[in-house]
Amino acid sequence: MSTTARSQDLFARAQRVTPGGVNSPVRAFQAVGGTPRFIHSAKGAILTDVDGNEYVDMIGSWGPMILGHAHPQVLDAVQRAAARGFSFGTPGENEVVLAEEIVARVAPVEQVRLVNSGTEATMSAIRLARGFTGRSKIVKFAGCYHGHVDALLAAAGSGLATFALPDSPGVTGAESGDTIVVDYNDQDALRAVFAEHGPQIAAVITEACPGNMGIVPPLDGFTQLIRRLTREAGALMISDEVMTGFRVSDTGWYGYESARDGYPDGPADLFTFGKVMGGGFPAAAFGGRADVMGHLAPAGPVYQAGTLSGNPVATAAGIETLRLTRETDVYTHLEAAADRLRPEISAALSAAGVAHTIQSAGSMFSVFFTRGTDGRVRNYEDARGQDSAAYSAFFTSMLESGVHLPPSAFEVWFLSLAHTPEVLDRVVEALPKAARAAAAAQGSAASATADRGGLA
C-alpha cells in the first residue's frame, strides 16, 4: 500500500494548532475513519497528495471545480487579474460583469450583491427578508444546510411545528427561537406552520434541490407549495442555489426545474449562489427581486458590507468559469458522466448485496447506503437511516484504490469536465472491491464517530 506518512505528519501538526486539525469539519474524516489526505496539487480530475499518491477527485472542492482543477483558461484569467492588483476596496469592472452574468442567466434575479461565502449569502438574504417584511420568523427544512448561520443552525424540537432548538453550543435560544424547522417534502407540516404562524413569517429558506443530506429532490408540488404559501402569507421565498447554481444547468436548479415542471405560482423572491460562481475562489452572491434588493444599503436601510466582497481575482475566476460552462457545453458532459457512473455503482453494490439508493439532481448524485422508504429517500430521517459502517468501508477501499469520494455518506459525488471516460474507468474499476468491503462491514457498529450529515 502507498505511504501516507507526510499526510499523517501534517495532520498531527495541524491538530496542535487547529481544532481537530482542519478548517471545516467534514475534512477530518471523522465519519469514515483514517487520516485525511493533505493535497499538494490538483490538475483536471486528479488530486495529488503530499506523499505523491494520486486520486480521482469526486469532491471537486464540494462543487466549484466544475471545469476540473487549474483549468488553463481560468488560471490565465486569475493570473492576469492578480497582476493588476489583489483588492482595491473601491469598485471594479469585474464586479459588474459577474453580476450581469448572473442576472442574465437567472431570470427572476434582477439585482445581486456579491459576498465571500455561501454562509454570508444566506445570512444576508435572511436579514434582508426580515428587514423587507418587518417580520422575524424564518422557516427552514431539516437536513437542508445553508452554511453556519446562527439562526439556521437549528434543529427541530419534538412534535409538529415546534420552534427550533440550537443545533450547536454557542447558538442561543434567541437566535434559533425565531426559526421553525419542518421536515422536507412534508406538505401537511408546512401548511400547519403557515396556518399557525403565517403573519409572522419573514421567509422560507430552502435548498433549491437539497444536496447536503445527500440529494433529496423536491417531491411533486413541494417547491410550488412553498411558493404559494409564502405568497399568500406575504412572506418571501429564498431559494438557496449555492450548490445547484450553475451546476445542474446554466441557470441552476431554477432553470432545470422550471423547464421541466414550470412554476405556476412564480419563482422564488431571493436566491443565493456560491461554489461554481467563484470558480474555486471565495465569491458568492444573493439576489432577486429589485424591489426587495433595493432595501439593501446603501440603496436602502438593511445593512450589509464586506472588505473583500467582489474581489477582483475571485470575480475573474468566476467570470471565466461561467463563460466556459457555456463554451464547453459542460452540462451535457456531466450528465453523460453521471449516466455512466450511476448504473455501475448500483450494479456493484447490488452484486455485493449492499442496500442503497441513488438519487440525482441533474448530474449531481449521491449514493445513500439505505433503501430509504420504499426505495426513496424523501427527507433527513430517511437519509439518517444509512449504514455508516458500510459507507466507511466503501470509502476507505475506494481511497486505497485511488478514488477520493466525499468523506461522508451525506454528500454529493461531484463530477467535472475533466472526468473523461478514461478517468471514469478508474472509478468503475475500483467499485466491486469497495462494494464487497461495504458488504462485509454492513450492520457492524460504526467505528467512526457519529456523522452529523450535512454539517460540512
Ligand SMILES: *Cc1c(COP(=O)(O)O)cnc(C)c1O
Ligand atoms: C455550501 C453551501 C452553503 C455554504 O456555503 P459556504 O461557502 O461553505 O459558506 C450554503 N448553502 C448550500 C446549499 C451549500 O451547499
